[in-house]
Amino acid sequence: MKKNNALYKNQxxxxxxAIFTVEFGITKVLLVKRKNEPYKGDWILTGGALYNNEDxxxxxxxxxxxxxxxxxxxxxxxxxxxxVDRSPVMRMVAIAYIGVIxxxxxxxxxxxxxxxxxxxxPIDKIPGLGFDHEExxxxxxxxxxxxxxxxxxxxxLFPNEFTIPEIQKTYEAILNKKFDRRNFRKKLxxxxxIEDTNKTGKFEGKKPAKLYKFKDTIESKKVF
Amino acid sequence: MKKNNALYKNQxxxxxxAIFTVEFGITKVLLVKRKNEPYKGDWILTGGALYNNEDxxxxxxxxxxxxxxxxxxxxxxxxxxxxVDRSPVMRMVAIAYIGVIxxxxxxxxxxxxxxxxxxxxPIDKIPGLGFDHEExxxxxxxxxxxxxxxxxxxxxLFPNEFTIPEIQKTYEAILNKKFDRRNFRKKLxxxxxIEDTNKTGKFEGKKPAKLYKFKDTIESKKVF
DNA sequence: GCAAAAGTGTTAGGAGTACACCCATGC
DNA sequence: GCATGGGTGTACTCCTAACACTTTTGC
Numbered sequence: 001m002k003k004n005n006a007l008y009k010n011q012x013x014x015x016x017x018a019i020f021t022v023e024f025g026i027t028k029v030l031l032v033k034r035k036n037e038p039y040k041g042d043w044i045l046t047g048g049a050l051y052n053n054e055d056x057x058x059x060x061x062x063x064x065x066x067x068x069x070x071x072x073x074x075x076x077x078x079x080x081x082x083x084v085d086r087s088p089v090m091r092m093v094a095i096a097y098i099g100v101i102x103x104x105x106x107x108x109x110x111x112x113x114x115x116x117x118x119x120x121x122p123i124d125k126i127p128g129l130g131f132d133h134e135e136x137x138x139x140x141x142x143x144x145x146x147x148x149x150x151x152x153x154x155x156x157l158f159p160n161e162f163t164i165p166e167i168q169k170t171y172e173a174i175l176n177k178k179f180d181r182r183n184f185r186k187k188l189x190x191x192x193x194i195e196d197t198n199k200t201g202k203f204e205g206k207k208p209a210k211l212y213k214f215k216d217t218i219e220s221k222k223v224f
Numbered sequence: 225m226k227k228n229n230a231l232y233k234n235q236x237x238x239x240x241x242a243i244f245t246v247e248f249g250i251t252k253v254l255l256v257k258r259k260n261e262p263y264k265g266d267w268i269l270t271g272g273a274l275y276n277n278e279d280x281x282x283x284x285x286x287x288x289x290x291x292x293x294x295x296x297x298x299x300x301x302x303x304x305x306x307x308v309d310r311s312p313v314m315r316m317v318a319i320a321y322i323g324v325i326x327x328x329x330x331x332x333x334x335x336x337x338x339x340x341x342x343x344x345x346p347i348d349k350i351p352g353l354g355f356d357h358e359e360x361x362x363x364x365x366x367x368x369x370x371x372x373x374x375x376x377x378x379x380x381l382f383p384n385e386f387t388i389p390e391i392q393k394t395y396e397a398i399l400n401k402k403f404d405r406r407n408f409r410k411k412l413x414x415x416x417x418i419e420d421t422n423k424t425g426k427f428e429g430k431k432p433a434k435l436y437k438f439k440d441t442i443e444s445k446k447v448f
Numbered sequence: 449g450c451a452a453a454a455g456t457g458t459t460a461g462g463a464g465t466a467c468a469c470c471c472a473t474g475c
Numbered sequence: 476g477c478a479t480g481g482g483t484g485t486a487c488t489c490c491t492a493a494c495a496c497t498t499t500t501g502c
Contacts, residue, residue: 007275012235013306013317051231052315056306080304080319082237082280091276093237095304095317165481182483183465190463207472207481389454406456407492414490429453431499 014087014094015060016047016133017075018140019068021103022157022170026122028103029137031129032067033117038088039130043121045137047094048114060097068118069109074156075099078143086132094132098140098147100156148174149223152193155214161197163209164188175224191223238311238318239284240271240357241299242364243292245327246381246394250346252327253361255353256291257341262312263354267345269361271318272338284321292342293333298380299323302367303360310356318356322364322371324380372398373447376417379438385421387433388412399448415447 019030031043046067050059057075064070075097082093108118121127123141128134147153148171158167168184188194195215200208243254255267270291274283281299288294299321306317332342345351347365352358371377372395382391392408412418419439424432 007277008236008273009276011237011274011276012232013237049232050235050306050317052233052235053231053308055308056304056317077304080280080301082274082319084277084279093274093280093317093319095306163481180466181481182467185482187464202473204480206474206479209481387454404492404494405454406494409455411491426500427453429499430501431452431454433454 011091011093013050013056013059014047014092015050015056015063015097016045016094016136017060017064017097017099018045018137018144019064019070019073019099019101020123020141020144020174021101021120022173023103023120025169025173027141027173028120028122029126029140030068030070030103030108031119031121031126032112032115034130035114035116041116042130043127044130044133045140049092050095056095057097060095064099067112067115070101070106073099073101076147076153079139081132081136083132094136096136096140098144100144100153102157102159105159145175151223152214158214161199161201161211161213163201163203163211165209166203167212171224179224187223235315235317237274237280237283238271238316239274239280239287239321240269240318240360241284241288241321241323242269242361242368243288243294243297243323243325244347244365244368244398245325245344246397247327247344249393249397251365251397252344252346253350253364254292254294254327254332255343255345255350256336256339258354259338259340265340266354267351268354268357269364273316274319280319281321284319288323291336291339294325294330297323297325300367300371300377303363305356305360307356318360320360320364322368324368324377326381326383329383369399375447376438382438385423385425385435385437387425387427387435389429389433390427391436395448403448411448 021028030046032046034040034042034044046064047060048063048067050056054062056077060075061073064073077095077097080093080095084091086092086094103120110118126137129137154167154170157170164185168179168181172178193215194212197211197213199211201211202208245252254270256270258264258266258268270288271284272287272291274280278286280301284299285297288297301319301321304317304319308315310316310318327344334342350361353361378391378394381394388409392403396402417439418436421435421437423435425435426432
């Protein structure tokens with residue numbers, strides 16, 4: 001393989017992550033505002049060019065940190081995007097990830113070398129995005145929805161104690177769908193993913209609700 | 225983004241496809257033998273470097289054609305592989321695909337500019353592979369198994385008429401699992417994917433079996 | 449007529465879904 | 476005491492899984 005063959009010269013790799021959170025029943029995604037051309041002033045997902053000395057996932061996490069200050073996030077690769085013209089600068093193939101984090105537990109850095117702002121956007125109020133990030137975000141959301149019903153990916157949102165009505169509202173926000181209280185509880189408990197803490201707390205209601213927490217399981221199961 | 229920044233200079237993209245077939249109840253994958261360094265003389269999956277003027281999937285299909293002569297194959301992207309040292313020549317990220325084709329209906333080109341041989345290998349008798357293709361193949365097989373139970377991906381193996389015992393043997397080969405004849409037939413028919421042709425033919429048994437064929441559906445359903 | 453594979457129906461258990469009433473608290 | 480959300484059980488349906496005997500053909 002010759003490095004200077006024009007057929008495959010000047011190629012590069014983007015690592016892009018759609019970071020989701022849920023606030024008060026609203027699913028949101030983290031966007032950052034570009035400071036430089038191309039797409040100067042446009043909002044995009046966190047990400048950037050992969051370095052030669054890092055593996056894909058490490059690069060994606062480094063980019064997340066550089067653009068938002070977020071550390072300690074677990075991410076999952078879901079697809080590569082590679083249309084010829086997806087970047088106007090040179091041929092770039094994007095490896096896309098999703099991540100879930102509790103926005104109330106992190107402090108987002110608003111401005112960096114390459115970005116002039118950063119914020120959480122409700123997924124039904126997304127501005128026009130730079131590059132092909134609208135397409136990536138659309139598929140990221142579908143992937144998140146498929147993951148939420150088979151894995152404990154929501155553990156990132158509920159690292160500690162939570163009530164069942166509370167987590168149900170999160171499921172409903174992400175899946176955009178309502179569940180029967182009794183059936184939801186029955187199903188969730190039958191999965192052996194969460195355990196009773198024998199404590200109570202309050203969510204929205206007047207009556208205190210039982211507090212549960214995720215077990216330290218790694219199993220992946222069908223949820224809904 | 226500066227093209228000559230050492231951090232991301234000299235990167236490239238591989239498009240790699242694991243092409244599967246099933247012959248007489250044995251799941252096989254197409255491998256080609258490398259003619260040049262690196263990994264000269266090693267078997268690998270079909271694939272190679274993406275060109276600047278082609279989309280990912282087009283590149284994967286071009287590589288399949290160049291290395292094997294196969295055309296008219298439908299493929300599906302399943303994962304990107306990007307360990308820093310996965311290629312000894314330069315930094316290459318691989319976008320990996322699976323495909324299914326009926327080996328009895330295609331004539332494989334044995335030798336090309338870059339390969340000295342090509343053949344179908346039973347998946348439990350794979351030689352050591354070059355690059356990270358053993359890892360890619362392992363994940364490709366898992367992905368194929370997940371797809372076979374939710375889609376009509378097997379249509380590629382049975383474009384025309386087939387008997388139910390015949391296609392059952394194919395499911396069993398790929399999933400490495402036996403099914404009850406009655407339940408298999410019931411389930412497959414209930415999916416509304418295949419239809420009776422009112423003809424009979426023979427597979428292995430003495431008694432002629434009914435012939436079915438895939439409908440022209442595009443739906444994707446849960447099979448097993 | 450016998451070996452070999454094809455074809456067929458029933459039952460029991462588990463999962464999903466639909467649905468209504470009482471309970472604990474704040475005000 | 477009443478409004479608000481939390482907690483619980485039952486019945487029906489559907490899907491899955493287990494299981495045995497008869498039929499058609501080639502030899």
